[in-house]
Amino acid sequence: MCLAIPAKVVEIREGEQALVDLSGVRKEISLALVEGVAPGDFVIVHVGYALQKVDPDEAERTLALFAGLEATREAAA
Amino acid sequence: MKYVDEYRDGALARTIAARIAAAVRPGRTYHFMEFCGGHTHAISRYGVTDLLPPSVVMVHGPGCPVCVLPVGRIDMAIELALREKVVLCTYADTVRVPASGGLSLMKAKARGADVRMVYSAADALRIAREEPGREVVFFAIGFETTTPPTALVLREARAAGLSNFSVFCNHVLTPSAIAHILESPEVRELGTVVIDGFVGPAHVSTVIGAQPYEYFAEEYRKPVVIAGFEPLDVMLAVEMLVRQVNEGRAEVENEFTRAVTREGNARAKDLVAEVFELRRSFEWRGLGLVPYSALRLKTEWSAFDAERRFAMADRRVPDPKACECGAILRGVKKPVDCKVFGTACTPETPIGSCMVSSEGACAAHYTYGRYRSAA
Numbered sequence: 001m002c003l004a005i006p007a008k009v010v011e012i013r014e015g016e017q018a019l020v021d022l023s024g025v026r027k028e029i030s031l032a033l034v035e036g037v038a039p040g041d042f043v044i045v046h047v048g049y050a051l052q053k054v055d056p057d058e059a060e061r062t063l064a065l066f067a068g069l070e071a072t073r074e075a076a077a
Numbered sequence: 078m079k080y081v082d083e084y085r086d087g088a089l090a091r092t093i094a095a096r097i098a099a100a101v102r103p104g105r106t107y108h109f110m111e112f113c114g115g116h117t118h119a120i121s122r123y124g125v126t127d128l129l130p131p132s133v134v135m136v137h138g139p140g141c142p143v144c145v146l147p148v149g150r151i152d153m154a155i156e157l158a159l160r161e162k163v164v165l166c167t168y169a170d171t172v173r174v175p176a177s178g179g180l181s182l183m184k185a186k187a188r189g190a191d192v193r194m195v196y197s198a199a200d201a202l203r204i205a206r207e208e209p210g211r212e213v214v215f216f217a218i219g220f221e222t223t224t225p226p227t228a229l230v231l232r233e234a235r236a237a238g239l240s241n242f243s244v245f246c247n248h249v250l251t252p253s254a255i256a257h258i259l260e261s262p263e264v265r266e267l268g269t270v271v272i273d274g275f276v277g278p279a280h281v282s283t284v285i286g287a288q289p290y291e292y293f294a295e296e297y298r299k300p301v302v303i304a305g306f307e308p309l310d311v312m313l314a315v316e317m318l319v320r321q322v323n324e325g326r327a328e329v330e331n332e333f334t335r336a337v338t339r340e341g342n343a344r345a346k347d348l349v350a351e352v353f354e355l356r357r358s359f360e361w362r363g364l365g366l367v368p369y370s371a372l373r374l375k376t377e378w379s380a381f382d383a384e385r386r387f388a389m390a391d392r393r394v395p396d397p398k399a400c401e402c403g404a405i406l407r408g409v410k411k412p413v414d415c416k417v418f419g420t421a422c423t424p425e426t427p428i429g430s431c432m433v434s435s436e437g438a439c440a441a442h443y444t445y446g447r448y449r450s451a452a
């Protein structure tokens with residue numbers, strides 16, 4: 001039940017709800033636990049609630065770390 | 078799929094694997110516990126262990142919410158559904174966990190209990206709104222990730238003046254479980270479980286942040302690396318752990334920076350603090366009574382607390398005899414050490430809780446790893 005993938009916010013709806021795209025499947029979830037989410041953002045969804053926004057810059061940094069370790073220390077600091 | 082595919086790249090996985098292989102010191106072994114069931118699942122599903130050098134051993138931890146729910150609490154829920162005739166709403170995996178007397182919530186349903194599987198806490202609240210003539214109880218389970226949604230619906234229920242909705246709270250806390258494992262005789266005295274570091278949970282950490290782990294790093298001198306839920310995340314975290322061990326460091330590092338900050342989600346944490354308080358102790362399957370390891374509703378919220386509303390009595394029931402879930406959840410045994418693994422106990426006919434959810438060590442191993450380790 002903890003398994004989840006990042007979902008893309010497609011549309012913000014009334015009552016802190018949002019329509020998200022989970023790899024092709026559209027679903028309505030709640031944004032009540034997060035702040036400042038806009039269409040196009042990715043969020044981590046769990047049991048129908050967004051828990052956090054995905055930070056695109058940090059995501060890039062982690063991808064860079066996969067290829068080479070040089071930056072690890074820096075990212076960890 | 079963005080933020081998924083690039084974290085599952087096989088070629089990159091081998092690159093990281095090669096770096097790990099180059100980093101491990103000859104003659105020493107590295108035991109890392111992945112606390113979270115989501116990681117157990119990813120490790121089994123993507124064969125992460127096969128990519129790691131033999132000297133790096135992954136130990137499964139107790140971070141599967143369905144697995145750690147003790148028999149007694151499920152018995153209590155079943156009794157509530159049968160005796161009080163409430164509508165009992167719960168997350169899907171919970172209904173298949175074996176309880177006493179050969180029952181489970183699913184089997185109780187066949188006997189007339191009104192058990193409903195919900196995807197989210199909001200669904201349970203909706204049922205209460207739609208059926209004002211029925212008592213609706215949300216059987217809430219899970220770690221710090223499912224707790225904020227439960228708090229939210231409680232707040233909504235109170236604001237709407239719903240008098241037919243309550244929560245049977247079984248929310249548990251990750252840091253207390255880690256502390257309990259580190260304090261256990263197997264780790265401290267007997268040395269039967271060796272843990273050189275932890276892969277910290279992904280989802281839980283999005284909520285609580287990296288900060289709560291700093292205590293373990295300092296107090297117990299154990300490195301913690303918080304990792305995302307994709308296979309490359311886990312591998313990079315293992316690499317970071319190996320380097321910490323080699324350099325004699327015990328720090329909290331964060332591999333999952335794209336979703337985890339040091340502070341976590343303040344809004345979610347505030348909500349939880351508003352509604353819940355610590356229980357003195359709570360029974361975990363496999364770990365027994367763990368002090369201050371679970372939450373209950375604060376007194377101001379007692380009208381919505383199913384345990385008080387229906388005068389439910391606490392119950393402790395031992396696990397089925399053949400089942401090794403307890404030892405597996407403590408990292409002492411592996412699924413294949415259980416005599417009934419894959420024979421009498423399968424995901425279709427689970428005997429213990431670890432075979433129920435796909436995050437359970439037995440179910441993950443059965444589905445993805447059984448043949449590999451037999452070969």
Ligand code: SF4
Nearest residue numbers: 401402415422429439
């Ligand atoms: S195989 Fe089944 S009975 Fe054995 S430990 Fe796992 S869940 Fe329990």
